[in-house]
Amino acid sequence: MTSSRVLVLNSGSSSVKYQLLDMSDSSRLAAGLVERIGEETSRLRHTPLHTGGESREWTGPIADHDAALKAVSAELAKDCLGLDSPELAAIGHRVVHGGKHFTQPTVIDDTVLAEIERLIPVAPLHNPANLTGIRTARALRPDLPQVAVFDTAFHTTMPESAARYAIDVETADRHRVRRYGFHGTSHAYVSRATAGLLGKDPSEVNVIVLHLGNGASASAVRGGRCVDTSMGLTPLEGLVMGTRSGDLDPAVIFHLARVGGMSTDEIDTLLNKKSGLIGLCGDNDMREIRRRVDEGDEQAQLAFDIYIHRLKKYIGAYYAVLGTVDAVAFTAGVGENAAAVRQAAIAGLEELGLAVDDELNAVRGDRPRLISPGTARVAVAVVPTDEELEIATQTYALVGKNVKSN
Ligand code: AMP
Numbered sequence: 508m509t510s511s512r513v514l515v516l517n518s519g520s521s522s523v524k525y526q527l528l529d530m531s532d533s534s535r536l537a538a539g540l541v542e543r544i545g546e547e548t549s550r551l552r553h554t555p556l557h558t559g560g561e562s563r564e565w566t567g568p569i570a571d572h573d574a575a576l577k578a579v580s581a582e583l584a585k586d587c588l589g590l591d592s593p594e595l596a597a598i599g600h601r602v603v604h605g606g607k608h609f610t611q612p613t614v615i616d617d618t619v620l621a622e623i624e625r626l627i628p629v630a631p632l633h634n635p636a637n638l639t640g641i642r643t644a645r646a647l648r649p650d651l652p653q654v655a656v657f658d659t660a661f662h663t664t665m666p667e668s669a670a671r672y673a674i675d676v677e678t679a680d681r682h683r684v685r686r687y688g689f690h691g692t693s694h695a696y697v698s699r700a701t702a703g704l705l706g707k708d709p710s711e712v713n714v715i716v717l718h719l720g721n722g723a724s725a726s727a728v729r730g731g732r733c734v735d736t737s738m739g740l741t742p743l744e745g746l747v748m749g750t751r752s753g754d755l756d757p758a759v760i761f762h763l764a765r766v767g768g769m770s771t772d773e774i775d776t777l778l779n780k781k782s783g784l785i786g787l788c789g790d791n792d793m794r795e796i797r798r799r800v801d802e803g804d805e806q807a808q809l810a811f812d813i814y815i816h817r818l819k820k821y822i823g824a825y826y827a828v829l830g831t832v833d834a835v836a837f838t839a840g841v842g843e844n845a846a847a848v849r850q851a852a853i854a855g856l857e858e859l860g861l862a863v864d865d866e867l868n869a870v871r872g873d874r875p876r877l878i879s880p881g882t883a884r885v886a887v888a889v890v891p892t893d894e895e896l897e898i899a900t901q902t903y904a905l906v907g908k909n910v911k912s913n
Pocket residue numbers: 719720721722749791792793794839840841844845
């Protein structure tokens with residue numbers, strides 16, 4: 508392989524996030540985002556990272572993903588290399604749903620594309636957008652290895668006891684209804700980085716990872732392999748999130764339909780977009796919720812308490828699933844930044860060997876760090892996630908292996 512540069516693409520229905528990394532030293536060369544694709548006021552924001560140059564922003568119509576990637580390529584070409592450059596080793600695509608089938612990052616060919624397409628019924632919001640990004644990138648660079656890195660892959664090691672819902676097996680199998688889990692790239696990266704922080708190999712430690720962003724999920728990782736995670740068939744299950752309800756009695760849905768007269772789509776929107784923190788108090792940004800709590804706002808306090816109550820239940824549940832726990836790791840926007848959330852989630856769990864040192868917890872930083880007292884039996888850590896680096900690492904490892912074996 509002549510080049511070590513990998514472009515990571517995360518394609519949404521009207522957006523493309525990207526990063527260009529040099530895998531010889533895992534450095535970031537550029538990052539950016541195209542938003543509002545298909546509108547008159549599409550926006551491209553590009554930041555050259557290796558030169559420390561200023562971000563550039565451009566607003567105007569970007570009709571589709573093809574135009575978006577061409578615009579990204581032009582920006583990249585200005586300060587490092589465009590999509591057409593022979594210096595590019597591979598493109599790594601984030602793909603949300605890989606079902607049971609994709610347990611590993613996979614080099615994309617027509618068969619792989621067809622399988623990702625087959626999974627659209629279980630990921631109607633995400634897989635079509637991911638596919639559009641892949642198809643566009645392949646059309647622009649048909650010669651280049653392109654790799655799909657699946658959000659679900661890390662969770663495919665879950666035992667059947669954790670992955671199956673207790674419903675009729677035949678119905679479940681016919682409709683591929685099971686617990687898949689998401690945020691897997693982050694859970695993989697953070698559980699490994701937490702082992703590194705403890706000076707151990709991932710195979711030697713049991714970790715509870717709490718990925719708390721606008722979407723939120725927990726996972727129980729035994730010796731580097733996921734044994735349970737809080738998201739299920741879709742990212743709706745589990746923790747209280749920015750706009751998603753997380754766990755609820757499924758009969759709430761029947762009740763809203765029968766008694767509330769709501770349609771399936773209305774309930775879908777309610778539970779995915781108007782619930783969680785925003786449904787409880789009108790805000791989904793933890794900074795704003797904490798500000799309101801500090802001012803004595805009762806609604807914000809209740810939203811915070813419900814969020815913490817659910818989080819604590821998952822910590823307890825995964826402690827029981829794992830039997831012994833070496834570390835609890837907080838990550839993503841809330842987990843990395845909200846000291847109050849970390850403090851409240853761990854408070855009262857001393858009997859489980861869990862504690863937070865207030866001074867360490869207050870320290871800010873972008874490196875993995877311990878926030879538990881030196882005497883604690885179980886480490887509590889803040890481990891910034893890096894999904895782009897993980898996607899680039901997995902992509903580069905796979906492409907490198909293929910080149911060697913050819
Ligand atoms: P993510 O989805 O990982 O990008 O996380 C986004 C969320 O992180 C936002 O909605 C905020 O609630 C939260 N967040 C970001 N910065 C902070 C901060 N300094 N304090 C508390 N929460 C934060």
